Amino acid sequence: MGDWKTTDGLPRRRRHRALSPLREHLRDTFWFAPTAALFLVFVVWSAATAADDAILTALRDAGDEDAVSDLLGIAEDAKTVVTTISAAMMTFIGVVFSISLVAVQMAAGQFSPRVVRIFVRSRITKATFAVFLATFVQSLLVLTSYDLQRDPALVASIPLVQSVLTLILVGLSVVLFVMYVNSTLRLMRVAHVVDLITREALRVVANMPLDVSAQKPVGTSTGSGSDPGSSPDLGPETARIAHHGRAGVLRDVDIARLVRMARQNGVVLRLVPRIGDFVVPGTPVFAVHGGPVAKALRALSFQVSVGAERTFHQDLGFGLRQLSDIALRALSPAVNDPTTAVQAVDRIVQFLSSVARRPLGALLHRDRQGTVRLVQPVPDWTELVDLAFTEIRGCAVSSPQVTRRLLAGLDDLLGAVPEDRRAPLVRHRTLLTQAVERTVPEAADRAFALHPDRQGIG
Numbered sequence: 181m182g183d184w185k186t187t188d189g190l191p192r193r194r195r196h197r198a199l200s201p202l203r204e205h206l207r208d209t210f211w212f213a214p215t216a217a218l219f220l221v222f223v224v225w226s227a228a229t230a231a232d233d234a235i236l237t238a239l240r241d242a243g244d245e246d247a248v249s250d251l252l253g254i255a256e257d258a259k260t261v262v263t264t265i266s267a268a269m270m271t272f273i274g275v276v277f278s279i280s281l282v283a284v285q286m287a288a289g290q291f292s293p294r295v296v297r298i299f300v301r302s303r304i305t306k307a308t309f310a311v312f313l314a315t316f317v318q319s320l321l322v323l324t325s326y327d328l329q330r331d332p333a334l335v336a337s338i339p340l341v342q343s344v345l346t347l348i349l350v351g352l353s354v355v356l357f358v359m360y361v362n363s364t365l366r367l368m369r370v371a372h373v374v375d376l377i378t379r380e381a382l383r384v385v386a387n388m389p390l391d392v393s394a395q396k397p398v399g400t401s402t403g404s405g406s407d408p409g410s411s412p413d414l415g416p417e418t419a420r421i422a423h424h425g426r427a428g429v430l431r432d433v434d435i436a437r438l439v440r441m442a443r444q445n446g447v448v449l450r451l452v453p454r455i456g457d458f459v460v461p462g463t464p465v466f467a468v469h470g471g472p473v474a475k476a477l478r479a480l481s482f483q484v485s486v487g488a489e490r491t492f493h494q495d496l497g498f499g500l501r502q503l504s505d506i507a508l509r510a511l512s513p514a515v516n517d518p519t520t521a522v523q524a525v526d527r528i529v530q531f532l533s534s535v536a537r538r539p540l541g542a543l544l545h546r547d548r549q550g551t552v553r554l555v556q557p558v559p560d561w562t563e564l565v566d567l568a569f570t571e572i573r574g575c576a577v578s579s580p581q582v583t584r585r586l587l588a589g590l591d592d593l594l595g596a597v598p599e600d601r602r603a604p605l606v607r608h609r610t611l612l613t614q615a616v617e618r619t620v621p622e623a624a625d626r627a628f629a630l631h632p633d634r635q636g637i638g
Contacts, residue, residue, distance in 0.1 A: 204493040217310035225321045228341040248332040258343035266319035292505040308360040315349040378527040380492040381499020414448045415470025421480045427460040428486040432494040442553035447471040450555040455495045496558045511575040518581040522636040528568045529589040536597045565604040577619045580629035581636035588632035
């Protein structure tokens with residue numbers, strides 16, 4: 181579905197596609213692409229077998245036994261190649277992915293354990309593994325199609341098309357292998373990792389509805405630094421729906437279905453926990469406003485996805501959490517890599533700049549008539565700023581490169597945000613300055629550490 185605008189002039193927004201949660205969940209798995217490839221290779225092999233049978237039948241009907249003999253010779257030559265492929269491909273898969281897992285483990289230890297999901301979600305990784313397995317299975321299937329009969333008049337099968345298809349898959353495997361090695365090496369580079377994280381985080385921002393409540397939804401307190409304004413009148417709260425599934429992190433909700441259910445029952449739904457919160461059985465997940473609780477609404481708890489870890493799909497703060505983790509690990513005494521911390525701060529400032537003028541607090545999801553049907557809480561501006569800077573500020577005092585970059589970033593944000601959003605930035609700048617003044621004994625060193633610099637130290 182595309183963007184839309186209601187007749188009463190409400191802002192345009194991007195409607196959520198019905199399969200969006202399913203698509204995101206499949207991207208977080210590693211089994212789907214190889215399984216689909218194995219199913220597809222059986223289908224293609226069956227079609228290639230039918231093509232080989234049709235070619236053999238056509239040549240026999242034409243009485244061209246010489247052509248059949250030539251094809252039989254070509255297929256026998258190809259059999260040697262196919263046999264070699266079958267023997268080598270599984271060993272190749274094992275060696276390649278064993279080395280890759282070591283590289284991923286090193287990246288997780290260097291940056292953050294949460295970067296492993298980048299490897300899992302990588303389309304190149306999945307495509308490479310899927311094509312490798314498909315090539316191995318295809319080679320085995322082709323070997324079963326060879327006939328022991330060598331007489332052109334009696335041979336029942338000549339797997340010529342199947343052999344050509346196997347060679348094509350081998351060529352595709354080589355190309356994907358080169359792309360896969362390049363992708364894995366990039367995973368070990370901090371600039372590439374923080375760029376991927378930032379792009380995912382900015383995609384969450386881009387998918388947010390533009391008509392967002394300026395405060396937290398009804399039933400929750402508004403944190404300091406929230407934007408002025410008022411939440412829409414949701415009507416009286418008539419019921420709360422508890423979570424009945426397993427305990428875990430609230431990953432996302434099926435927005436399209438929830439909006440449809442609320443419209444059909446004439447109510448407004450409010451998501452009580454935020455995406456990324458840990459929920460246990462019995463935790464209220466939905467509040468119903470403006471109408472009675474119909475029997476269909478009791479199934480609301482099945483429209484939420486709970487898993488072992490947070491995902492980017494609808495989690496506004498997850499990108500900042502990962503960037504902060506990378507910076508904190510870089511600033512730890514065991515790593516002591518302030519340049520990596522500066523690169524993470526660069527992206528933190530980029531993300532905050534992208535939401536600097538967006539109203540935050542609660543997303544309002546509307547139906548086709550423009551009526552609010554689902555209210556989804558998100559972090560407000562103060563919470564995002566605290567998440568971005570609090571822990572890094574506490575660990576950066578002894579690193580002038582990072583303090584200089586933090587001050588420059590805070591100054592840039594102070595010039596980009598509205599007046600009513602400057603207070604948390606000023607607070608963090610003041611606290612950072614005070615911490616440096618307390619910790620650094622020499623006046624010259626203090627002045628150097630408190631000089632804003634977008635590159636840290638050159």
